[in-house]
Amino acid sequence: MPKAMWMRGAGLLLFIGVIVGVGLAFATYEVSENTAGASFCGSCHTMKPFVSAFRIHVHGGDNRYGFQTRCNDCHLPHDGLIHYLFIKAKASTNDMWVETFDNTAKIDWPEKLKSGRRFVYDSGCLACHTNLQTRTLSNPRAFLPHRMYFSGTTSKSCADCHSGVGHKHLAEYIKK
Secondary structure, three states: OOOHHHHHHHHHHHHHHHHHHHHHHHHHHHHHOOOOOOOOOOOOHHHHHHHHHHOOOHOOOOOOOOOOOOOHHHOOOOHHHHHHHHHHHHHHHHHHHHHHHHOHHHHOOOHHOHHHHHHHHHHHHHHOOOOOHHHHHHHHHHHHHHHHHOOOOOOOHHHHHHHOOOOOOOOHHHHH
């Protein structure tokens, strides 16, 4: 095979590879963004109480600015793209399986609430509250409850102390 023909073939393969790679990256981004918020997550019957409790919380838009987080902001890790996508795929697969094939009426939601830290990632909290450590250290009143967390001398997570974060009166909503 002549060198010029080989170079054209290699160039064409490279071009196709770049187009396919960009297309896959774009598709992954779009799917991730379109499945990140309450409108998507709340489309499953079992998530409706969570969305209702979220909407009346400061993180759900009940604040003077109208700012609203998305489900993925808290319920997925923000410590790296690969980890984020892996946990998103794992959680989504589990949620779809349970919603489709299990008896969701038998889920013990009050018991699940006791282990809320499993469903909230500190990296998500700190992704938005980027200045929390600095502001905490400069404010003695805020420093005291957070000092062990920022010094790394506790195993508690954000959700351990802020158990109702994101979903106001959630226990009441899941009883209904």
